[in-house]
Amino acid sequence: MRAAQIARSGGAFELVERPIPEPAAGQVRVKVQACGICHSDSLVKEGLWPGIQYPRVPGHEVIGVVDAVGPGVTQWKPGQRVGVGWHGGHCGMCDACRSGDFFGCTVALQVTGISFDGGYADYLVAPAVALALVPSELSAADGAPLMCAGITTYNALRNSGARAGDLVAVLGLGGLGHLAVQYAVKMGFRTVGIARGKDKGPLAQKLGAHHYIDSEAQNPSVELTKLGGARLILATVTNGDAMAAVQNGLGLHGTLLIVGAAESLTISPLVLILGNRSVKGWYSGTAADSQDTLKFSVLTGVRSMNEVYPLDRVSEAYERMMSGKARFRVVLTME
Numbered sequence: 001m002r003a004a005q006i007a008r009s010g011g012a013f014e015l016v017e018r019p020i021p022e023p024a025a026g027q028v029r030v031k032v033q034a035c036g037i038c039h040s041d042s043l044v045k046e047g048l049w050p051g052i053q054y055p056r057v058p059g060h061e062v063i064g065v066v067d068a069v070g071p072g073v074t075q076w077k078p079g080q081r082v083g084v085g086w087h088g089g090h091c092g093m094c095d096a097c098r099s100g101d102f103f104g105c106t107v108a109l110q111v112t113g114i115s116f117d118g119g120y121a122d123y124l125v126a127p128a129v130a131l132a133l134v135p136s137e138l139s140a141a142d143g144a145p146l147m148c149a150g151i152t153t154y155n156a157l158r159n160s161g162a163r164a165g166d167l168v169a170v171l172g173l174g175g176l177g178h179l180a181v182q183y184a185v186k187m188g189f190r191t192v193g194i195a196r197g198k199d200k201g202p203l204a205q206k207l208g209a210h211h212y213i214d215s216e217a218q219n220p221s222v223e224l225t226k227l228g229g230a231r232l233i234l235a236t237v238t239n240g241d242a243m244a245a246v247q248n249g250l251g252l253h254g255t256l257l258i259v260g261a262a263e264s265l266t267i268s269p270l271v272l273i274l275g276n277r278s279v280k281g282w283y284s285g286t287a288a289d290s291q292d293t294l295k296f297s298v299l300t301g302v303r304s305m306n307e308v309y310p311l312d313r314v315s316e317a318y319e320r321m322m323s324g325k326a327r328f329r330v331v332l333t334m335e
Contacts (some may be wrong), residue, residue, distance in 0.1 A: 002260075003318070004314040005055040009047025011103035013120075013315045014055075021117075021125045025072035026266040030082060030129050032142035035119030036061030037321045037330040038148050040261075045318070049114050059113035059119030059332075060086045061147040063140040066131075073128045081134040083294065084119065085147040086284045087109075089127035102278075104183045104288055120314060122334055132290035135298045143294060145175070145304040145329040148284065151293040152259050153180035156234060156282035157187060160257055164188030166231035167223060171246055173200050173207070175328045176236035176259060179304060179318075181207040186300040192227065194220050194246065215245065224249025232257055240265040257282055282304070306331045 001020045004013050023029045038066035040056040043049040062084040066076050076082070090097050096104030101287025103300045112118050112126060133142055153176055162168050168189035177195070184191040185208035192211040193204030204212040213223045224230050235243045240262035247256060247267060256279045258265075267279055285293075297303065305328045309317035313330060321330040 001122035002311060003057050003117070004311060005117075005120075006045055009052070009054070011044070011054075013318065015312060015314065018121075020123050023073075023125050025071040025317045026073060027070040027125050028066055028076050028082075028127055028131055029068040029071055029125050030062065030064040030084065030131075031067040031123055032062055032064040032119050032334050033227065034063045034144040034334065035059040035187075035332045036144040036148065037318055037322065037332060040148075041113065041318070042322065044114060049111075056114070057117035057119075057124070058113040059121070060084065060088075060114075061114070061144045061149070061331075062119035062124065062145070063134055063143040064076060064119075065140075071195055071201075076128055076131060078181055081136065082131045083134050083143060083147045083290055084112055084124065084126045084130050085132065085151055085287065085290045086112055087286050088130045090129070092129075092190055097313065109170040109198075113188055117125055120332060122311075132207060132287045132294065134222050135294055136292060137298045140334060141306055141308050141331045142303055144312070144331050145179075145306060146293055146297055147290055148196045149176050149179055149286045150297060150304065151235065151290045152176065152304075153234065154183045154296060155289050155294045156180075156257055156259055157183050157189075157232075159257060159282070160232050160234075162189060162232040163226070165190060167192065167224070167228055167251065168222075169194055169213075169230045169246070169249065170209075171220075171233055171235045171242065172237035172260065173203055174236065175326070178203070178207055178328045179302065180234050180236055181209050182300075182302040185209065186257075186296070186302060189293070190227075192224065215242065220246045220277050221248035230254050234259065236260045237285060238262050247271050247277075250275060252276060254278075255280055265316065304329050
């Protein structure tokens with residue numbers, strides 16, 4: 001099989017041939033059809049995640065077909081369409097797992113494309129618990145970004161405490177934000193898109209946003225306050241200053257919910273105290289959450305806007321994503 005691997009921290013992509021892997025007990029082999037390229041794949045490329053064993057194949061936005069199952073796997077059968085996301089499994093036995101906090105697993109939390117080889121390849125082997133069923137209505141290229149960008153924004157919104165009719169703002173209209181706006185609208189929120197430049201206005205309108213705030217020409221906090229104050233601001237950008245600039249736009253009991261990894265963030269304690277406001281982070285979801293995301297996307301027509309590349313152009317595709325110029329997600333296809 002072909003695989004695009006990173007041989008060492010900071011190394012270039014190498015398109016190599018490898019033996020097709022055999023699934024062990026509790027594992028499933030997936031014939032990959034498409035795999036999204038996510039900014040967090042740079043953790044592997046640049047060696048920013050501790051303990052990575054190289055060579056490593058990145059990729060955690062995987063759509064494919066079950067090709068073989070290992071001993072003890074009864075819930076999956078060859079031929080089923082499945083997806084594999086960031087969350088690659090957990091032990092199920094520690095205190096965190098027993099309480100439902102799988103991301104707090106202290107024993108065996110696995111991350112696809114980091115703990116084991118990911119989807120920049122013709123095949124991957126993953127724990128059976130990491131697989132989500134993919135609806136037939138979704139093409140592989142359409143479904144791939146939903147396994148990370150999709151689940152992250154959908155899951156954050158549905159667990160935010162905001163209710164239909166509440167004012168919800170999405171900060172940033174990029175790879176995460178363009179999906180977040182669609183989900184927010186479909187969930188019945190009064191949705192505001194916030195981005196830099198008046199040229200993003202038509203995009204926000206196309207995505208269904210009820211209001212658009214140009215943060216270059218307007219003060220986003222002031223504009224949100226005019227609209228009544230946001231029950232929720234979902235921050236999808238990676239710029240701490242941009243996040244800080246919207247905090248005063250939160251309404252009473254409002255939440256700044258962060259899914260974009262900024263290096264630092266300045267928050268005024270008075271903003272939090274005087275309005276009983278909060279700042280929270282959100283991290284992806286399990287395979288069950290991925291399955292819910294895919295179902296909701298099919299039901300409501302939410303789709304990612306993608307640039308598609310073949311696997312042999314992986315280096316070009318990765319650089320396109322890292323440049324920030326992609327509109328809006330980059331997807332590798334294997335066939």
